[in-house]
Amino acid sequence: MSDRKHKITFVVPTACYTPSRGWDKAAVAPLEGATLAATLLQKAGYKVQCFDLRLDADQKTLAVRSASESVAVCIAGAPDSYRFIREFCTELKSYNEQIPIILGGPLSTFGWDTILCKTKVNYCLVGECERVIVKLVECVLQGKMPINFPVAFVHAGKVIAPTRSPKVCMSEVPYPDYTLWKESYGSHYPPSLLYYSTQRGCRGKCSFCALPGRWRPSEESKIASDLTKIRELGVKKLFFSDPTFNTETKHCLAVASVIKEQIRLPWACHIRAKPSSRSFFEVLKKSGCEALFLGIESAEEAILRQYNKGTSLKDIESCLASASDVGLPVWGFLILGLPGETKQSLRKTIEFTANHAFAPRATFATPFPGSVLHHIFLEDAIKEGARKEDVVERILEQVSDLRYDGTDEPMQLPGREIGLVPILRETMAWMTQMAVERVGQLP
Ligand code: SF4
Known part of the structure; x- marks a missing residue:
């Protein structure tokens, strides 16, 4: 020992x-x-x-x-x-x-x-x-x-090589003791916002995502007990780090009820586009939800299908309409320049953004390790004779420079239309400007 x-x-x-x-x-x-x-x-x-x-x-x-x-x-x-x-x-x-x-x-x-x-x-x-x-x-x-x-x-x-990694049950996950950061945060402690997962995993299989694995929700009693301790730290806001908060409506409603009845702190979360009623978003809003981060990705149905997004434009529109009806602001994630993207598909995404009330959060397609996009990128480079570790390091070097603030350059991806880069840059500039305007206009 x-x-x-x-x-x-x-x-x-x-x-x-x-x-x-x-x-x-x-x-x-x-x-x-x-x-x-x-x-x-x-x-x-x-x-x-x-x-x-x-x-x-x-x-x-x-x-x-x-x-x-x-x-x-x-x-x-x-x-x-x-x-x-x-x-x-x-x-x-x-x-x-x-x-x-x-x-x-x-x-x-x-x-x-x-x-x-x-x-x-x-x-x-x-x-x-x-x-x-x-x-x-x-x-x-x-x-x-x-x-x-x-x-x-x-x-x-x-x-x-590692053995296969076990997926833990949520009951094995301890209360995260955020006081361990007190010294490092100094006068910034307690942070005004803290992350907390009410569930792990996702049922989605989007191929640009490093898949988060089997879906597992936490028990309501654990969520209530953990969040009570977090609130006692003096935190002002919660951000649920669940990959997809709205995987199961029953779980969402249970969490909303815990927050409304016991925690009473404003919160935000990531959601997936699926047909959602106005009343569902109303419950979230009444429990303190103040922002939704929605994975839109593209307004081109063919791209949503190609990358296995499992949602349609109709689902996205239904989600945006219900959220807007109850006055919930939405930040919409968009991925620009996936292989398969064209001038026309970018135009559709711009028009969709212009005509729907959300603040765009656009990023260029990136082959993050763990995603199907990464494997496609890797296979292509290895076929050309490159060593795997060198290719991955090259990707990681480029990822280390990303800022996600509109100043990034699109990475070269196999299978993407030659000549799309200047249009991607223009689209990103438009999206960045739109984000500035929209954030001021959101409810
Ligand atoms: S992008 Fe979102 S919905 Fe798709 S697999 Fe990843 S976490 Fe799930």
């Missing part, structure tokens, strides 16, 4: 990510996944120190110092933090070559082979952390190899 008094440092990397217009606070609230992993290690007896470098990049020196004095460092990896992670790990190892570095999050889950090949990360935790993180740290501190773990690592120059 390792010495449980040992310190473990958690680091959330800097990010260029710009949230939807009007939602700046959403970029600097502590990450739920990292908080859950830190909570579990603290409960297991470790001294945990957390740094959120998105809030204050100047804490990097402190984070490196803390990490180099720790028995292990855990990093929360998103694809856009790739470059930071590579450089941070190199710097950290120059102070303490022996420190075990554990990476979690979507970058680790979907990019572990590239990460182990291109950076000084030692262990990539693949999938959900709850059943694994404490056992992994124990194993590493005892000098054992995490064989038969959903963890990838290098041994004798060879990458050892």
Whole structure:
């Protein structure tokens, strides 16, 4: 058994990510996944120190110092933090070559082979952390190899692949102890907005998405108990990080009732377009819902079908109309430039946006690791003779530069019409301008 008094440092990397217009606070609230992993290690007896470098990049020196004095460092990896992670790990190892570095999050889950090949990360935790993180740290501190773990690592120059990652039940997910970020947040603590998942997974199978897995809702009693503790921290607003809040109406209504009766905080969530009645949105609004983030993606039916979106323009219109009827503002996610996109389809998306009341949040199609789009991109590059790790690193380098604020450049994707790039740029400029105007006009 390792010495449980040992310190473990958690680091959330800097990010260029710009949230939807009007939602700046959403970029600097502590990450739920990292908080859950830190909570579990603290409960297991470790001294945990957390740094959120998105809030204050100047804490990097402190984070490196803390990490180099720790028995292990855990990093929360998103694809856009790739470059930071590579450089941070190199710097950290120059102070303490022996420190075990554990990476979690979507970058680790979907990019572990590239990460182990291109950076000084030692262990990539693949999938959900709850059943694994404490056992992994124990194993590493005892000098054992995490064989038969959903963890990838290098041994004798060879990458050892992870076992299949178990999907946890929501009852196994602890209350995320956000007080662990108090020191890092300083005068910004408590953050005005906090993330919380009332469910995990999604029934959708959109091919541009790194699929979030089997759908699992939390029990109403757990949601009520967790949210009561979160409210007691002094938080002003909740953001449900559920991939798709409206997967099941019964679950949505139960959550809305908990918030209305017991929590009484304003909240926002992501939803999927499906035929939705006015009364459904009315219940959400009356419980404090103040914004919906809707996955529209494109106004071209052929693109929705090609990427397996599972929704139609009619569903999207029904959703927008019901939300507008009850005065709920909608931010609509759009993806520009998927292979199959044409000048005509972009025109349709512009017209749809102009004629419907939502604030557009447009991004260029990006082959994020884990998505079908990524595999298409990869296969194409490998056919041309490129090495997988080099191609993935190239994608991650480009993703590390994304800002989502209208200044990004469209990435080159196989199968996309040659000559579409200038039109994509113009469309993005129009969408960005539209977002500015619409945010001021939303209810
Ligand atoms: S894009 Fe949204 S609806 Fe589609 S699979 Fe991903 S989370 Fe589900």
